[in-house]
Amino acid sequence: MIKSETKIRVRYGETDQMGYAYYGVYAQYYEVGRVEAMRLLGFSYKDVEERGIIMPVVDYTISYKKPAFYDDEITIVTTLKEIPTGVKIVFDYECYNSKNELLNIGKVTLVCINKNTNKMCKLPQWFIDAMHAFF
Secondary structure (H helix, E strand, O other): OEEEEEEEEOOHHHEOOOOEEOHHHHHHHHHHHHHHHHHHOOOOHHHHHHOOEEOOEEEEEEEEOOOOEOOOEEEEEEEEOOOOOOOEEEEEEEEEOOOOOEEEEEEEEEEOEEOOOOEEOOOOHHHHHHHHOOO
């Protein structure tokens, strides 16, 4: 299992009229967590794209438990629970505030697309090999 923790501070522009972190901003927070989790594997998302793979999101789910507020420091825990065997890769998320209270849980599914052909492809072997060090 690959587990990464990323801290983000809620900015004023990310809050709604109630002072809560706007619900839609969590997709961006999850992306930050996902990119940092990939860095644990030894490469950046930019590296993946330069190697000819793009990974669009095809599914995004979230369940909200508690709000985050302006200037709260939140921790995004990003987890890869299994090594993908096909074209999809699934990231699981948990967000916590500084009191370690669970704010939300989510899941994002991406697919691998060959940048040159624009067709789905299996996750490259070099990506899978990097994951094996954690499983």
